[in-house]
Amino acid sequence: MARPQMLKLHEVLEEIDMSRAAFYRMRARGQAPRLIKLPNGQLRCRRSDLDAWWASMEENAA
Template sequence: MARTDDEMLTIPQVIAEIGVPRATFYRWRQLRKGPKAIKLPNGAVRIRRSELDRWIASLEEAA
């Protein structure tokens, strides 16, 4: 599958990419400090590639 800006990533994919423990990622979500997510009708959660990239860039700006 080709990678595009609108690629929908699973939480395990995001966790592997940013290198944080699963519990940390879920805590960030609870605190609304993580990347914006999309909840699909089947209950699955996805994060757009473009949103993850935007979120990472915002962390770099704040550092």
């Protein structure tokens, strides 16, 4: 079984074309994709969580 792809925060920000500050504001409002905090403090996002978040943004815009 393959492990899910984990994206670094800068990769997520690049893909959604958003600044770190804007992302953290959205995260504080509970509107950002789900992130996982690693024991070393770094943040990761599963590819599946980011894709699900994109789909929910499309549904909300319609």
